Amino acid sequence: MKQYKYNLDKSSKKFVCPKCNKRTLVKYKETETGNYLNEDFGRCDRETNCGFHNTPTGEFNNPFEVVNIPKPKPSFHNFDLVSQSGRNYKENNFIQFLKTIFTETEVKEAILKYLIGTSKRWNGATIFWQIDNLQKVHAGKILQYVSKTGKRHKNEDGKSLIDWVHSILKRTKTINDYNLNQCLFGLHLINESNAKTIALVEGEKTAIMMSIFKPQYIWLATGSKQGFKYENLKPIKQYKIIAFPDKSEYADWFKKATELNILGFDIIVNDWLENTNFEAGTDFADVLLIEKKEAEKNKKHEIIYTDTENIINEFETHTPEIWNLIETFGLVDCNWNEIRKVI
Ligand SMILES: [Zn+2]
Known part of the structure; x- marks a missing residue:
């Protein structure tokens, strides 16, 4: 993998520009260590009004020398x-x-x-x-x-x-080293369906529960908030993705999705949960679970499905593509015997 020795920071972090004193400076980072160089080296975002851009020359002989940083080979379990x-x-x-x-x-x-x-x-x-x-x-x-x-x-x-x-x-000294290279939880399931749409959540538990509540979709999990990133989503780039962030995580995921969509992804971030009064961290499975329990309390067992449909209707308001997702999956009933054969 070829990389420059120094790179402009790709995160959205901004520092005070030494020229215009506005917090618009993107600093240079050493690629290998990820460490920032000092404020002298960076590029001001106000290209027209300020134009400050100081590359790490002088102090370093060859600032843009191409260095090879071999990515450690990912390890896998048996x-x-x-x-x-x-x-x-x-x-x-x-x-x-x-x-x-x-x-x-x-x-x-x-x-x-x-x-x-x-x-x-x-x-x-x-x-x-x-x-x-x-x-x-x-x-x-x-x-x-x-x-x-x-x-x-x-x-x-x-x-x-x-x-x-x-x-x-x-x-336990069973292995000496392990180069952890995480992937989406449930990624193996994409081979078992012809569906072109994936529902993505943060928690493994949420994905599993949603797969029971709504078995017509493929539910995958990022495993963490930070897991919603290019490396993890690369294998599902050709799919239509509907992301369901946990309550209060909508803004972060929306920002990330916007960046990824520029790179050719097709991600919609559903905001239904964000607009409810549930506490931060609540996920979609929590909501369906509360409903199911309410329904059982009221001894109206059928209501859960009715309410779920209502929520799906809510999706539609915010996510018109939900109907593609429903159509895609609604027509393909999971064949468990087939799945069992595969695994
Ligand atoms: Zn500036």
Whole structure:
């Protein structure tokens, strides 16, 4: 991979321009370390009114010398690890939580679809495997849930428990090194459908639950707010993508989506949740879950589907393309027997 030794910072961070004193300076960064050079080196965004642009010459002999920074080869897990983790679902807190909401069959289908695993890291912990469209296993994220609530388990200092399969393998000296190169959670599913539209959320749990609430769509997860980025979305560039950010994350994802769309992506960011009064961090599955519980309280079991349709109608207001998504998937009923054959 060829790169310049110094590059103008690609983030949106701006510094005070030494010429016009406005906070419009884009600094130079050393490519290899990502460290900023000092304020003397940068380009002012006010090209016409200021025009300050000082490249890192003088101090450095060859500022734009092309350096080769070999990207470390990504490591992958053996697929056997995934198979071996498909066990002990009675102990798996997340699966037990799902069973309090969905039918046995629905939960089984979700397990098979996303290849959800159980880990011994903590009693009842869950593994979310990141498997790509070429069936390569990029990572195994281990999270601990509370089976009654489906919320993340927090320890005494209020931190959620998280670990990674590669970290455990390193700690136990099973492997020496691992170049983590994450991919979207659920990416392997794009090969199992002819659909051209993908629904993208942040959390693995959200993707899994939404896949049960709305099985006609392919639900993928970025795994984190920062996971909504070019490297992760590259394999789904040719798809129509509808992103459903968690409540209060809309602005960030919208900004990122705008940048990506310039690069040829086709991403729509749905703002339905952002315009509700739910608390920050609420995701779409939380909303459907609240509705389902309300419906059960009222003993009107059919209402959940009615309300879901209402929400879909809300989508339409903000996301006209939702109907493409529904059409695309509505016509293709998931054939579980086929999926089972594949995995
Ligand atoms: Zn300036």
